[in-house]
Amino acid sequence: MSSFIGHSLAALCVFSSEKLSASNSLKKWWWGWLIVIASAPDIDHIFRSFILTVYPDEKIRITHSILGSLMLPFGTILLLTILGFKGSSRTRLSVQVIIAGLSHLVLDLLTGVNELPLLWPFNLANFKLTFGLLPSAGKVSLLNYYLYRNLFIEIGVLAPLFYSIYLIRHNYSFTRLEKLRIIGLLLTSSCFMFWSFSLSR
Numbered sequence: 515m516s517s518f519i520g521h522s523l524a525a526l527c528v529f530s531s532e533k534l535s536a537s538n539s540l541k542k543w544w545w546g547w548l549i550v551i552a553s554a555p556d557i558d559h560i561f562r563s564f565i566l567t568v569y570p571d572e573k574i575r576i577t578h579s580i581l582g583s584l585m586l587p588f589g590t591i592l593l594l595t596i597l598g599f600k601g602s603s604r605t606r607l608s609v610q611v612i613i614a615g616l617s618h619l620v621l622d623l624l625t626g627v628n629e630l631p632l633l634w635p636f637n638l639a640n641f642k643l644t645f646g647l648l649p650s651a652g653k654v655s656l657l658n659y660y661l662y663r664n665l666f667i668e669i670g671v672l673a674p675l676f677y678s679i680y681l682i683r684h685n686y687s688f689t690r691l692e693k694l695r696i697i698g699l700l701l702t703s704s705c706f707m708f709w710s711f712s713l714s715r
Contacts, residue, residue: 516625529610578618648671674706
């Protein structure tokens with residue numbers, strides 16, 4: 515799986531993709547909520563009842579299905595409707611929570627380690643990529659070298675990638691310097707992806 519830092523960076527990317535007409539305090543709360551949504555599927559590490567045993571040697575992590583990852587976003591959209599959000603404002607916020615929820619599955623898949631029941635409950639098959647562009651989260655231990663190495667690689671992949679997306683999204687006329695900055699960010703992200711790709715799994 516990806517780390518909490520990786521999922522938080524994904525939430526920040528989703529949050530910064532749109533300019534929200536709200537106070538700074540509300541924006542902070544909204545970003546915090548997007549982090550919760552982007553990280554929520556990992557709740558099965560705390561509540562093991564979300565992990566179903568299908569066969570003796572196969573388990574289904576239902577929070578890591580498309581349906582499971584969208585339960586909290588759907589609840590958020592319902593709450594936004596009840597609170598009176600309408601039109602384009604509700605649409606933008608709804609799109610953000612949906613993307614934040616699905617981002618968890620995308621990042622976990624990109625580790626090339628996790629088997630995810632994407633189509634549960636309609637299909638019990640687990641899906642996994644045969645390669646990894648992100649490292650898996652290392653065992654949480656202050657003495658674990660791989661924890662720090664993998665976090666470093668993950669940040670190296672995601673931070674420049676998401677920042678380049680932000681620059682592209684919010685710039686309508688690019689100067690030569692801005693284009694070079696975006697290219698540099700994407701090259702940096704690609705180098706870290708290659709490092710991650712070369713790791714044994």
